[in-house]
Amino acid sequence: MESTRTSLRIHKRCAEAKDIVVLELRNHNQQALAPFTAGSHLEVYLKKGLIRHYSLLNSPTETDRYVIAIHLSGESKGGSSFIHENFAVGDQLEVSLPRNNFILGEHQEYIFIAGGIGITPILSMIDWCNIHQKKWKLFYTVRNKQRAGFYEYLSETYNENTHFHFNDEHQLQHLDLDAILENTSSTAHIYCCGPNSLMQNLKEKSAAMSDRVHFEWFSAAQVAVDSDVIGDQQPFTVKLKNMDQEIEVLADQTILEALENAGYELPFSCRAGICRTCETKVCAGTPDHLDMILSDEERAANQSMLICVSRSKSPVLELEI
Numbered sequence: 001m002e003s004t005r006t007s008l009r010i011h012k013r014c015a016e017a018k019d020i021v022v023l024e025l026r027n028h029n030q031q032a033l034a035p036f037t038a039g040s041h042l043e044v045y046l047k048k049g050l051i052r053h054y055s056l057l058n059s060p061t062e063t064d065r066y067v068i069a070i071h072l073s074g075e076s077k078g079g080s081s082f083i084h085e086n087f088a089v090g091d092q093l094e095v096s097l098p099r100n101n102f103i104l105g106e107h108q109e110y111i112f113i114a115g116g117i118g119i120t121p122i123l124s125m126i127d128w129c130n131i132h133q134k135k136w137k138l139f140y141t142v143r144n145k146q147r148a149g150f151y152e153y154l155s156e157t158y159n160e161n162t163h164f165h166f167n168d169e170h171q172l173q174h175l176d177l178d179a180i181l182e183n184t185s186s187t188a189h190i191y192c193c194g195p196n197s198l199m200q201n202l203k204e205k206s207a208a209m210s211d212r213v214h215f216e217w218f219s220a221a222q223v224a225v226d227s228d229v230i231g232d233q234q235p236f237t238v239k240l241k242n243m244d245q246e247i248e249v250l251a252d253q254t255i256l257e258a259l260e261n262a263g264y265e266l267p268f269s270c271r272a273g274i275c276r277t278c279e280t281k282v283c284a285g286t287p288d289h290l291d292m293i294l295s296d297e298e299r300a301a302n303q304s305m306l307i308c309v310s311r312s313k314s315p316v317l318e319l320e321i
């Protein structure tokens with residue numbers, strides 16, 4: 001079976017705005033990398049089964065490098081802080097092949113809405129739009145200019161297409177999503193990546209045109225992960241009904257990771273609670289649904305769960321595995 005992991009060399013590391021570091025990854029032998037599409041991300045494998053997702057921000061036409069940006073979370077207990085503190089040029093980084101949960105469709109016109117580090121997948125999308133001569137506009141909101149990654153690049157290269165919104169210059173007022181939606185043409189599609197609050201807000205406001213609004217939901221999970229929400233959780237036990245085995249899920253692990261560490265190979269794709277590939281039947285116990293895809297009815301029924309993100313409310317959870 002083809003490996004879905006690869007080890008890449010950190011070829012360059014540079015600071016990009018406050019608390020953002022950019023890493024350029026290449027094959028140590030300069031071999032071409034697996035191709036990727038705009039909006040793709042890499043899973044980065046850190047210590048003790050810790051996995052983080054980072055969007056590829058460079059042009060999808062490049063085959064010799066992957067570029068990612070890592071925002072240092074103030075509450076990080078091992079993800080972004082580990083990368084900021086430990087990785088230097090020349091180090092090897094274990095990563096997945098590129099995956100895409102934020103596919104850029106072919107439309108007449110694009111509106112991009114980015115919040116903070118959510119700018120990263122949008123950068124590769126902008127590049128795609130330029131190559132394909134598509135009309136686009138970017139709304140980029142950040143707390144203040146010092147924290148705006150790629151501000152110089154965007155303001156120097158795309159000043160006409162880019163609207164910056166720095167909260168501290170607007171009496172801490174948020175980006176006016178109503179105004180953006182009002183001025184969005186009926187042929188435009190909106191692509192949004194940023195903090196959960198921004199995406200939820202846009203989702204509610206744009207409900208009437210939901211088929212034209214696309215979100216990078218893994219970033220919501222990433223915000224939670226980078227804040228180590230998972231790390232604040234309690235450990236619990238998973239009972240595998242068909243295997244007659246019990247496995248401990250540590251506070252900083254997902255069920256999927258714990259089972260993989262125990263030698264099980266289970267189906268997964270997004271590892272972010274948005275694709276259902278890892279959906280598993282619950283036989284006993286109460287899941288804590290943390291995915292972005294089950295309906296309210298499915299959550300209430302507690303008959304299945306997405307083990308790549310969801311946890312347990314009961315000390316023991318029995319699964320149909």
Ligand code: FES
Nearest residue numbers: 269271276278308
């Ligand atoms: S792997 Fe996609 S929802 Fe779990």
